[in-house]
Amino acid sequence: MIKIAYVWWLAALILGAAAWFDLRARRWGNAVFWGILATVFAAGDSIIAANKAGDRLPVQVVGAAVVALALLAGFGGMRRKVLVDSDAAQREASALRLGHRLFAPALLIPLATTLLLLLAPALVYGDWRLLPASPTVPALALGCCIAAAVALYVTRSRPGQALQESSRLLDQLSWAVVLPMLLAALGNVFENTGVGAAVAQLVAMVVPTDSALACTVAYGLGMIAFTMIMGNAFAAFPVMTAGIGLPLLIRQHGADPAVIGALGMLTGYCGTLLTPMAANFNIVPAVLLELKNEYGVIRAQAVTAVLLAVTNIALMYFLAFRNV
Amino acid sequence: MNYWPLLGVAAVVAGFALRLNPMLVVVAAGFVSGFAAGLSLPDLLALIGSAFVNARAPMLVILTLPVIGLLEHAGLREHAQRWIAGLYFMSLSLLLICYMALRQILGAFGLTSIGGHAQTVRPLIAPMAEAAARKTQPALDDEQRERTRALAAATDNVGLFFGEDVFVAFGAVLLIQTFYSSNGIALEPWAIAVWAIPTAFAAFLIHAVRIVVFQYGLRASAAAADGTERTP
Numbered sequence: 001m002i003k004i005a006y007v008w009w010l011a012a013l014i015l016g017a018a019a020w021f022d023l024r025a026r027r028w029g030n031a032v033f034w035g036i037l038a039t040v041f042a043a044g045d046s047i048i049a050a051n052k053a054g055d056r057l058p059v060q061v062v063g064a065a066v067v068a069l070a071l072l073a074g075f076g077g078m079r080r081k082v083l084v085d086s087d088a089a090q091r092e093a094s095a096l097r098l099g100h101r102l103f104a105p106a107l108l109i110p111l112a113t114t115l116l117l118l119l120a121p122a123l124v125y126g127d128w129r130l131l132p133a134s135p136t137v138p139a140l141a142l143g144c145c146i147a148a149a150v151a152l153y154v155t156r157s158r159p160g161q162a163l164q165e166s167s168r169l170l171d172q173l174s175w176a177v178v179l180p181m182l183l184a185a186l187g188n189v190f191e192n193t194g195v196g197a198a199v200a201q202l203v204a205m206v207v208p209t210d211s212a213l214a215c216t217v218a219y220g221l222g223m224i225a226f227t228m229i230m231g232n233a234f235a236a237f238p239v240m241t242a243g244i245g246l247p248l249l250i251r252q253h254g255a256d257p258a259v260i261g262a263l264g265m266l267t268g269y270c271g272t273l274l275t276p277m278a279a280n281f282n283i284v285p286a287v288l289l290e291l292k293n294e295y296g297v298i299r300a301q302a303v304t305a306v307l308l309a310v311t312n313i314a315l316m317y318f319l320a321f322r323n324v
Numbered sequence: 325m326n327y328w329p330l331l332g333v334a335a336v337v338a339g340f341a342l343r344l345n346p347m348l349v350v351v352a353a354g355f356v357s358g359f360a361a362g363l364s365l366p367d368l369l370a371l372i373g374s375a376f377v378n379a380r381a382p383m384l385v386i387l388t389l390p391v392i393g394l395l396e397h398a399g400l401r402e403h404a405q406r407w408i409a410g411l412y413f414m415s416l417s418l419l420l421i422c423y424m425a426l427r428q429i430l431g432a433f434g435l436t437s438i439g440g441h442a443q444t445v446r447p448l449i450a451p452m453a454e455a456a457a458r459k460t461q462p463a464l465d466d467e468q469r470e471r472t473r474a475l476a477a478a479t480d481n482v483g484l485f486f487g488e489d490v491f492v493a494f495g496a497v498l499l500i501q502t503f504y505s506s507n508g509i510a511l512e513p514w515a516i517a518v519w520a521i522p523t524a525f526a527a528f529l530i531h532a533v534r535i536v537v538f539q540y541g542l543r544a545s546a547a548a549a550d551g552t553e554r555t556p
Contacts, residue, residue: 007384014386037383044377056370059377063369066376067351074348087397095399095406102400105391106447110438137384144387151391155398165393170386175347177386182350184379185372186336189354192371193329193361201325229333234496238503246507257509261500262489262519269485273478276340280382283346285441285477289450291470300471301478304531308486311526319519 001129002138005045010141012042017163018170029077030171036065037178066182073175098154105151113143176287180280183231190230199226200243207244212253212321219244220313223264224271231277233268240264255320263316270312273305274298332357385442392447400447405455416456417539420476421532423449424483428524431487439484441477450476461542463549468542475538479531486527489520 015038022031040047040062047058072078095102116123116131116139123130131138148162170177190196207218222244226236245264249255272278276295286294293299332353339349351372358368408414423439430438439445453476458464464472489496497513497520504511 007387008380011380011383011386014389040377041380041383044380047377048374051370051374056366059373060366060369061373062377063371063373066372067369070345070347070351074345091397091399092402093399094397095403098398099403100407102395102398102403103448106395106400106443109388109391109443110440114435114438137381140384141387144391147388147391148394151394155394157394157398161397162390162394165397166386166389169389169393175345177383179346179350180382181376181379182347184382185375186350186354188375188379189357189368189371190329190332193332193357193363194326195329195332195357198325198327198330199333202327229336234499237496237499241503242507250509257504258511258515259519261504261511262497262516263523265496265500266486266489266520266523269489272485273481276346277336279346280385281441281481284385285445285480286474288441288446289473289477291474293470293474296470296474297477297481300474301481301531304478304482304527304534307530308523308527311530312523315522315526319522 001132002142003132004137007137007141008041008044010145012038014163014166015041015170018167021164021167022171027079027171029072030079030174033069033072033078033175034170036069040065066185069175069178070182073178078174079171094155101154105147105154108147108150109143111143112146113140116142172290173284173287176279176284179283183277183279187230187232187235191235196226196230196235196239199229200239203240204243207248209248209252212249212255213317215244215248215253216255216317216320217313219249219260219264220267220309220316223268224274224309227268227271228275228277231272231275231279233265233272236268236271237261237265240268249320253321256323259316259320263312263319267309267312267316270305270309273301326361328360329357331360385440388442392442395447401451404448404451408452408455409459414456414459415539416453416460416472416542417532417535419449419452419456420479420535424479424528424531424535427480427483428487428528431484432490432524434488434491436484436488439480441480445477445480449480457539457542460539461546463546464542468545471538475535479535482527482531486520486524490517490524 015034019031019034019038022034047062050058117135120131120135120139152159152162203218203222208214219240222240223233223236226240227233230236241261241264245260249260250257272281276283276298282297283294286297291297335353335356336349339352340346354372355368358371363371408419427439450473453472454464454469457468457472461468491497497517500516501511501513
């Protein structure tokens with residue numbers, strides 16, 4: 001069976017390779033950054049186990065390491081690799097030679113992953129099963145490995161070349177690739193320090209309770225604002241719905257809970273489109289696409305998000321109270 | 325009620341507004357909220373550390389990098405651009421609207437892992453969009469190129485967000501159902517997912533119109549450039 005631990009080791013291998021190539025190129029800051037991350041990924045499961053067993057030292061070391069990563073990234077300790085386009089001619093020639101064959105491995109990542117996910121219940125032999133009970137992550141990892149093998153065959157490259165290319169991309173992505181993890185950690189800190197409860201109480205204090213329209217607008221805006229703070233509509237939904245949706249809209253004004261739930265969540269998604277806190281959707285792609293403005297993706301989707309939020313709140317008001 | 329941890333939120337807003345490095349902002353905000361809530365330094369480090377280790381999943385995007393890197397090195401982006409440039413009927417709006425529709429429909433069937441910024445946007449959609457934009461505005465300047473690429477990423481986000489909620493086994497639908505059932509309201513997942521359909525259509529319409537407007541802007545700038553060249 002492909003255990004999830006193998007997936008973390010594979011990630012650690014890719015990160016470790018980046019550290020190794022940076023070490024050889026004397027980019028010390030980058031080497032330390034990727035080295036720390038490779039260690040966290042390789043030792044992650046034992047760190048969690050130690051924490052559960054009551055030994056807090058390993059997680060505290062990780063906490064200190066997180067501070068080190070932030071300081072490295074924040075004070076210019078990492079160098080973004082300058083893209084040299086010296087091999088542009090070679091890439092053009094290779095593109096002409098290989099043609100549509102280049103598409104195959106790229107499309108194989110999603111196709112193989114999806115196929116593995118769909119077939120997961122059938123890939124068993126007696127007690128042995130290829131994928132564990134929650135197959136999404138192992139299926140993605142296996143899909144990437146299959147695609148990598150095909151890519152090596154199509155481009156006639158050595159396996160070492162694949163790790164060299166991933167290291168090049170990691171140096172280009174730099175710290176942005178870690179930001180989603182860090183933001184998830186911050187969300188956890190916010191939750192544990194009572195930020196969510198405080199926000200819900202503040203919102204509940206300012207909402208006039210006797211107007212269904214005002215409550216609907218307050219719920220929608222609250223979902224957007226709180227999603228923007230947390231970077232995640234999933235974190236905002238329970239807080240806002242327990243604070244406004246359930247007591248005011250559903251219990252007091254008789255709104256349809258299914259409508260409030262679905263449209264409340266989707267209104268929160270409009271907030272996700274607007275916030276740098278949702279780094280994996282908004283900041284990482286800006287770096288991936290080498291945009292000069294790191295808020296470029298947010299700028300491109302802001303108008304859509306605002307128009308859709310207005311639509312959603314209107315839909316919520318008219319659909320939730322259709323039987324009242 | 326202790327309202328002081330909200331200072332962490334203020335730190336985030338101020339940090340992003342001042343465009344400080346996001347890594348520093350996030351860690352600083354965590355410390356502000358933690359100390360405001362009265363946590364000691366060892367407790368806070370343990371909280372941040374365990375949250376960080378438990379949040380490894382978003383980093384799995386790096387598993388795709390060896391494949392994408394190899395293919396880019398072998399000219400994938402150049403080939404994608406040449407292919408789109410050679411399709412006479414292809415335009416920027418057709419490309420992006422079709423991609424958004426595909427992402428929404430597949431998402432509605434739960435197939436969200438098809439597509440993504442690292443898997444499809446960087447190696448395929450962004451270079452294709454650039455090639456398609458050059459058909460409308462051959463002299464694409466840096467600002468227009470940047471906006472075209474950003475629009476490709478935004479289209480992926482919109483297609484993903486407003487398609488997946490229609491899928492009954494999607495996490496958001498199950499989260500809503502679980503929240504209600506713990507509050508004594510029993511709902512079937514499909515009864516929740518069905519209300520995501522109007523928004524799915526609205527999102528498609530709004531964003532499709534914006535893509536067409538963007539292409540119209542490119543055409544206008546191309547026409548203006550033509551005009552200035554003709555009149556000395």
